Amino acid sequence: MFDLQQLRDAAHLIRPLVPPTAQIAWPLLAERSGCEVWVKHENHNPTGAFKLRGGLVYVDSLRRRLPALRGLITATRGNHGQSLALAARHAGLALRILVPEGNAREKNAAMRAFGAEVIEQGRDFDEARALAARMARDEGLHFVPALHPDLVRGVATYALELFEAAPPLDRVYVPIGMGSGICGLIRTRDLLGLSTEIVGVVARGADAYAQSFEAGEIRRTERAETFADGMACRDPQAEALEIIRAGAARILRVDDEEIRAAIRVLHEDTHNLAEGAGAAALAALLQERETNRGGRAAVILSGANIDRQMLAEIIR
Numbered sequence: 001m002f003d004l005q006q007l008r009d010a011a012h013l014i015r016p017l018v019p020p021t022a023q024i025a026w027p028l029l030a031e032r033s034g035c036e037v038w039v040k041h042e043n044h045n046p047t048g049a050f051k052l053r054g055g056l057v058y059v060d061s062l063r064r065r066l067p068a069l070r071g072l073i074t075a076t077r078g079n080h081g082q083s084l085a086l087a088a089r090h091a092g093l094a095l096r097i098l099v100p101e102g103n104a105r106e107k108n109a110a111m112r113a114f115g116a117e118v119i120e121q122g123r124d125f126d127e128a129r130a131l132a133a134r135m136a137r138d139e140g141l142h143f144v145p146a147l148h149p150d151l152v153r154g155v156a157t158y159a160l161e162l163f164e165a166a167p168p169l170d171r172v173y174v175p176i177g178m179g180s181g182i183c184g185l186i187r188t189r190d191l192l193g194l195s196t197e198i199v200g201v202v203a204r205g206a207d208a209y210a211q212s213f214e215a216g217e218i219r220r221t222e223r224a225e226t227f228a229d230g231m232a233c234r235d236p237q238a239e240a241l242e243i244i245r246a247g248a249a250r251i252l253r254v255d256d257e258e259i260r261a262a263i264r265v266l267h268e269d270t271h272n273l274a275e276g277a278g279a280a281a282l283a284a285l286l287q288e289r290e291t292n293r294g295g296r297a298a299v300i301l302s303g304a305n306i307d308r309q310m311l312a313e314i315i316r
Helices: 004-014 027-033 051-065 079-091 105-113 125-139 149-165 180-191 208-215 238-247 256-270 276-287 308-315
Strands: 023-025 036-041 072-075 095-099 117-120 171-175 197-203 250-254 296-301
Touching: 004 051, 004 149, 004 180, 023 149, 027 036, 027 256, 027 276, 036 149, 036 276, 051 079, 051 149, 072 079, 072 125, 079 095, 079 105, 095 105, 095 125, 105 117, 149 180, 171 180, 171 276, 180 197, 180 238, 197 208, 197 276, 208 238, 208 250, 250 256, 250 276, 256 276, 256 308, 276 296
Parallel strands: 036 296, 072 095, 095 117, 171 197, 171 296, 197 250
Antiparallel strands: 023 036
């Protein structure tokens, strides 16, 4: 993985484009949950999500290793793609992004606005990822995976900010998509020598990581059914699972209605916007009210990129 100095170097690298995001203890959330609740506001990033940190570090490292690079290709449901689109534009590289058919319209528009070519193909993220890998081989493009040590090191900078700015935390709740966010959180906690418990969160209809965590081996699922597209994973990564099993206390499942309720709570109590994956951590904390009662916990609001129509339906 990376050491503490390499993590601080990553934080320095991204700083011109990614100012530190806030971590705020919201009193209404405390009243609602019975504990002190800190929110790490990755929804305040320039792309509206934590992934931007990883994309910048990955592309910078790639350019140093492969100065004659022709172009990049990746697959995403949106936040990973926006991260790479901004980083690729900053580095002067072409980027092609595959998204599944019916992907969020506003996320597609944002990726195109950063200069990426966006192609809708595949029934879900995992199919789009396989197609992107095939195109990379056929056309000589560099395939950017959803999980890589440089991506993890970049996104781990949010954990460094949180742990160094907030008071000592009993536990942190973090959503799991492909695993970079929770892996960065675990690694940073360990580098800082903290005892904070880390709890992963998945959607009940896309619980491949929870099944794998409980079984001690990779368990793939046929479907990943949730409106929280940032957590719609059915094919866990072995490298991420190893880190999660070694460093996380547990993985909780939250259903879509709990996530919708958490979106409404964040809007009402903090006036912040959250996408499905961004609200999942709070949904899990509220599930564990008794565990957290009288303590101090944090949730990662990982992103805010939710389409207007969906948000309107949830708020209504």
